[in-house]
Amino acid sequence: xxxxxxxTFHREEGDILVETEQNGGLLTYRRRCxxxxxxxxxxxxxxEFVINPVEPINxxxxxxxxxxxxxxxxxxxxGGNQTVYLxxxxxxxxxxxxxxxxxVLDVFGPGTQKYTLYGPPTSGLIARWxxxxxxxxxxxxxxxxxxxxxxxxxxxxxxxxxxxRVVFDSTDMKIYYGDFVAAVATMRILSPTLAETDFIxxxxxxxxxxxxxxxxxxxxxxxxxxxxxxxxxx
Amino acid sequence: MTFNVTEILEIPTGIGSITVENLVYFFxxxxxxxxxxxxxAINVRRALAERLAKNERELFVKLVYxxxxxxxxxxxxxxxxxxxxxxxxxxxIAGLVIAFASQSVVSNLVSGLFLMFEHPIKIGDNVNVAGxxxxxxxxxxxxxxxxxxxxxxxxxxxxxxxxxxxxxYVHNAARRFEYQIGIRYQDDAxxxxxxxxxxxxxxxxxxxxxxxxxxxxxFGDNRVNLTAYIWAPARNWWDxxxxxxxxxxxxxxxxxxxxxxxxxxxxxxDGLEVKSRAxxxxxx
Numbered sequence: 001x002x003x004x005x006x007x008t009f010h011r012e013e014g015d016i017l018v019e020t021e022q023n024g025g026l027l028t029y030r031r032r033c034x035x036x037x038x039x040x041x042x043x044x045x046x047x048e049f050v051i052n053p054v055e056p057i058n059x060x061x062x063x064x065x066x067x068x069x070x071x072x073x074x075x076x077x078x079g080g081n082q083t084v085y086l087x088x089x090x091x092x093x094x095x096x097x098x099x100x101x102x103x104v105l106d107v108f109g110p111g112t113q114k115y116t117l118y119g120p121p122t123s124g125l126i127a128r129w130x131x132x133x134x135x136x137x138x139x140x141x142x143x144x145x146x147x148x149x150x151x152x153x154x155x156x157x158x159x160x161x162x163x164x165r166v167v168f169d170s171t172d173m174k175i176y177y178g179d180f181v182a183a184v185a186t187m188r189i190l191s192p193t194l195a196e197t198d199f200i201x202x203x204x205x206x207x208x209x210x211x212x213x214x215x216x217x218x219x220x221x222x223x224x225x226x227x228x229x230x231x232x233x234x
Numbered sequence: 235m236t237f238n239v240t241e242i243l244e245i246p247t248g249i250g251s252i253t254v255e256n257l258v259y260f261f262x263x264x265x266x267x268x269x270x271x272x273x274x275a276i277n278v279r280r281a282l283a284e285r286l287a288k289n290e291r292e293l294f295v296k297l298v299y300x301x302x303x304x305x306x307x308x309x310x311x312x313x314x315x316x317x318x319x320x321x322x323x324x325x326x327i328a329g330l331v332i333a334f335a336s337q338s339v340v341s342n343l344v345s346g347l348f349l350m351f352e353h354p355i356k357i358g359d360n361v362n363v364a365g366x367x368x369x370x371x372x373x374x375x376x377x378x379x380x381x382x383x384x385x386x387x388x389x390x391x392x393x394x395x396x397x398x399x400x401x402x403y404v405h406n407a408a409r410r411f412e413y414q415i416g417i418r419y420q421d422d423a424x425x426x427x428x429x430x431x432x433x434x435x436x437x438x439x440x441x442x443x444x445x446x447x448x449x450x451x452x453f454g455d456n457r458v459n460l461t462a463y464i465w466a467p468a469r470n471w472w473d474x475x476x477x478x479x480x481x482x483x484x485x486x487x488x489x490x491x492x493x494x495x496x497x498x499x500x501x502x503x504d505g506l507e508v509k510s511r512a513x514x515x516x517x518x
Contacts, residue, residue, distance in 0.1 A: 059438075129442045
């Protein structure tokens with residue numbers, strides 16, 4: 001389903017249907033995902049459709065930029081580092097591309113969403129919540145439902161640290177797709193309650209294609225600055 | 235008939251030695267200043283559209299706009315033969331007079347500046363200020379504009395905003411709301427709590443953490459009262475609140491738990507004797 005399409009196309013994967021239909025001079029874009037439908041009339045002769053996974057913070061409505069992944073607690077020794085594989089929710093973005101512009105047409109995704117508060121109500125932040133298993137190798141995932149995140153955890157502190165959640169600013173998120181959706185991230189633990197997280201702009205496997213990012217399509221300039229987790233790691 | 239432009243420009247206006255030329259220059263400079271101010275303000279607003287919060291952006295745009303207008307005015311004043319050094323002395327005296335005459339204006343102005351620095355409210359926030367509840371439309375130098383939930387325009391002087399209690403409903407990331415849900419005495423309260431928690435869990439914006447809490451709160455006359463505390467994003471809490479209650483009620487009904495009707499148990503001190511009409515007639 002992911003890729004570039006010209007004018008009319010029809011793609012169906014399980015519960016997801018995305019298609020366009022020429023109707024006189026108009027183009028009808030139609031999407032169905034788990035019973036929810038979306039339709040738009042388009043006036044386009046040269047526009048291209050781009051369908052790819054996007055930052056998973058838009059459903060059911062975009063209220064935050066942050067993604068919190070919770071997993072089974074891990075205790076990491078001082079100076080220790082480990083690469084683990086987590087999963088994250090997948091949202092699918094449909095973009096309309098012209099030679100000089102790209103616009104977001106639709107964002108959808110299967111499954112349910114849940115949000116949480118990271119930090120105290122007075123100064124914390126709302127984040128998309130997702131529960132993941134911890135794997136030591138790339139787990140098998142449903143391509144349109146879950147993506148794989150390679151997370152390198154590096155404990156720079158001089159103490160044993162328990163970690164059971166990681167928070168990202170998803171505006172930095174670099175998503176790649178191929179046989180599955182993937183992202184590569186790092187977590188640098190500075191103290192038992194403080195860590196820096198960031199995404200790395202690299203494919204998890206050779207040959208993966210980089211996704212068009214939502215904030216780029218929306219022309220929102222962002223600085224790749226990562227996120228400082230200051231409200232605890234577990 | 236011919237016009238000599240130079241002669242027309244040199245015609246005195248009758249106000250001191252100001253000529254038509256001076257007046258034209260004055261208005262042209264003001265006009266240019268106004269045009270430049272508008273052009274710069276529009277472009278500054280456009281340039282900062284995605285970089286600054288609306289509140290700070292509008293404040294900065296206004297500041298830039300008025301500084302340019304003021305600059306144009308200062309540049310144009312000599313055309314009217316106004317000596318700016320003389321203005322300083324006159325301004326001092328006039329300032330005193332104006333200060334007394336415009337105490338409330340100054341008070342509002344200073345309060346406005348403090349509000350802008352302290353930031354208790356921002357444009358778009360849902361607030362209760364000086365007894366007015368609604369969303370903040372604008373924070374101006376002298377007043378704050380609130381649009382009530384009925385769609386009314388309310389202008390509150392900044393002095394009043396600054397000195398009154400301000401409740402900002404969206405200042406924090408999340409807020410809590412509660413439900414009181416009554417069930418019958420014969421219903422299983424533990425089952426009701428479990429069902430309510432399951433329904434809350436399915437709502438995306440009923441926050442995972444802080445976790446919702448549902449418990450038996452009080453025993454009422456006709457019902458067991460459950461209380462549910464739910465946290466939601468501050469900007470979405472009302473949608474969550476209106477959405478969830480009916481879903482909980484529906485889930486209760488699907489599981490045989492009912493919202494009770496008022497009822498009263500009547501106890502007769504001497505017991506209750508029921509006689510049929512036939513028995514009464516027979517006795518007679």
